[in-house]
Amino acid sequence: xxxxxxxxxxxxxxxxxxxxxxxxxxxxxxxxxxxxxxxxxxxxxxxxxxxxxxxxxxxxxxxxxxxxxxxxxxxxxxxxxxxxxxxxxxxxxxxxxxxxxxxxxxxxxxxxxxxxxxxxxxxxxxxxxxxxxxxxxxxxxxxxxxxxxxxxxxxxxxxxxxxxxxxxxxxxxxxxxxxxxxxxxxxxxxxxxxxxxxx
Amino acid sequence: xxxxxxxxxxxxxxxxxxxxxxxxxxxxxxxxxxxxxxxxxxxxxxxxxxxxxxxxxxxxxxxxxxxxxxxxxxxxxxxxxxxxxxxxxxxxxxxxxxxxxxxxxxxxxxxxxxxxxx
Numbered sequence: 001x002x003x004x005x006x007x008x009x010x011x012x013x014x015x016x017x018x019x020x021x022x023x024x025x026x027x028x029x030x031x032x033x034x035x036x037x038x039x040x041x042x043x044x045x046x047x048x049x050x051x052x053x054x055x056x057x058x059x060x061x062x063x064x065x066x067x068x069x070x071x072x073x074x075x076x077x078x079x080x081x082x083x084x085x086x087x088x089x090x091x092x093x094x095x096x097x098x099x100x101x102x103x104x105x106x107x108x109x110x111x112x113x114x115x116x117x118x119x120x121x122x123x124x125x126x127x128x129x130x131x132x133x134x135x136x137x138x139x140x141x142x143x144x145x146x147x148x149x150x151x152x153x154x155x156x157x158x159x160x161x162x163x164x165x166x167x168x169x170x171x172x173x174x175x176x177x178x179x180x181x182x183x184x185x186x187x188x189x190x191x192x193x194x195x196x197x198x199x
Numbered sequence: 200x201x202x203x204x205x206x207x208x209x210x211x212x213x214x215x216x217x218x219x220x221x222x223x224x225x226x227x228x229x230x231x232x233x234x235x236x237x238x239x240x241x242x243x244x245x246x247x248x249x250x251x252x253x254x255x256x257x258x259x260x261x262x263x264x265x266x267x268x269x270x271x272x273x274x275x276x277x278x279x280x281x282x283x284x285x286x287x288x289x290x291x292x293x294x295x296x297x298x299x300x301x302x303x304x305x306x307x308x309x310x311x312x313x314x315x316x317x
Contacts, residue, residue: 023259023262024259024262024263024265024266026225026229026266027229036225036229036266038262038265038266062269067292069268069269069292069293071269078269078270080265080268080269080293082265082292082293083292084248084292086265086292088265088266088268090270
């Protein structure tokens, strides 16, 4: 599937990246009807990649420090971000979806840029494990989230397979202490990333 | 066969070997078969960054390497690279430079791998 490049102003108001160019599209035979794409942003992003890595649940992040390449397993596909501003992703439905996902990544990149590269909250998520999260959960093993135990929920949460909002007891007013525990552990940005929309 | 390793030792654009080799690796990955590419001798030119292929009307080989990583590796033989006056900094970000010892280890560990020299 050869095609000419497609350039779009995806985030005109972006502080760092505004445009994305679709450079390559190849069919993805393993997933029928899906494509593998290479895109390029209008700015280098190497300085911000470590901060972007911290914006995702640790289970979906593979950060190659030596080469400063970030690979994310999100949206049911593998996405790689390179310092040059190139982005590759597989198992993509079509070009429109590729630009849509690129736009969401660009939002994160611009947010990292706005906060100076360190992120508004620079805690290292790789040091936070399921036991740490479990201590801040209700511990009732109620099963409302669909998991049999709070520990299973904590593990899936860090793998990006569960959302904090799915823990219904956390929404109760008397659970504020637990929510504060999570806020202290994860920070507000990561809480939002992990699917916390508030009470 | 559990995986595939495609060896490319000819420069891109003068012949189709590099295109074909990289396409094979991408096709293997698309079929959920582990696959890597090893660039040796003049094949290392396929991993040089900032290739401008449009002027000669060929598709860009450099961009294909980004469709291989991270599911597959783009190995570049260090000695071949240096013999051509190139450094790691001259290569695409997805490239992984390997010395002779690492090359030996790759061959040793890939016993169930089908190795194809294009």
